[in-house]
Amino acid sequence: MSRGWGVVSGFTSKRGPAGLEASERARFEAAVEPLLPRLHRFCLALCHSRQEAEDLLQDALVRAYLRRGDVHSGPSLAWLCGIARNQFLEHRRSVARRRSLLDSVLEGTTTALGSLFAGGVEQPDPEARLGASEEVERLWWCLRQLPEKFRLVVLLCDVEELGHEEAARVLGLPVGTVKSRHSRGRARLGALFAATPGRHADAVSEGGRP
Template identity: 35%
Template sequence: MTANDEFADALGMMLPRLRRFAFSLSRSPADADDLAAQAVERALRSRAQFMPGTRLDSWLFRITRNLWIDEARSRQRKAAWEAPPEEGERQGFDGAAAIEQSAELATVMRAMGQLPDEQREVVALIMIEGLGYREAAEALGLPIGTVSSRLVRGRNALLASLGAGADT
């Protein structure tokens, strides 16, 4: 019998213990099966890293635990960025709202196009791109006071053009 056969036999004998350990980590039979299978796959690929004469069970448990930590981290990241699937069932597309937003955007863009260049660039940098006054001043090579006055004039012109009045 070769060393590989001995390793495979010992690995096979560890499967019930490995699955129990995986279940203790995941608390789910399906996840435990997947985790144990991943651990066996990793152990077989990393066979050369196992030191003969050391405890195979400890090595396999460490592999399983590391895989579970990776899985738990992945699930946390996913939960932080993805909504649950049932949220998608409650979402819909309101075509009327999209058309209205598109029309409003076109109106605002026409009003922006009517502004003088120096006002339009300040309005675009601060109100659309979200730059601060100092950042916009540095980007345009202007004093902050000039940026501030151009923004006020541009904003008032936009509001007047859009019919909202300059008082807001």
């Protein structure tokens, strides 16, 4: 892709210099562009709300951009997903360190802070809402009911259609583990999907099971 992702991105930016930085950025955007939808779905599978997934995607991309020199052959899906997953785990650990369970319980009396820190300042994206069909939301809801170890493998193998070897590379797992988790995760997902005929859009957009 030669254009930037947004009106202030790439060469049209008023903030960034129009020289080397802008062309570096454009090169990075072009290299990541084909992988962006997959990385976005990976973040959606990791997180329990769209807002959280968008924050994660942004953080992961910025980190990847700043570390683009680490990969001489250009960014790969495995590299990007690894960064996103590390960011996710790092964030989860830091949140756990900062908050005690008691804080969480007392915080249950209000959602004001929670929605702010979950990105609730922004209005929900109308385009995303329109695009998300009931069928997709139902599938996301079912996916999020799976334990993470099954969820990510099912996402990579059944949604992204990666082979077991490639999924193993993305997740940093042995191929045998991926095969086993794929089989068990798919069985669980199939049973959940069959047993869940209703509408679950709210559960997906507001966060599913913790």
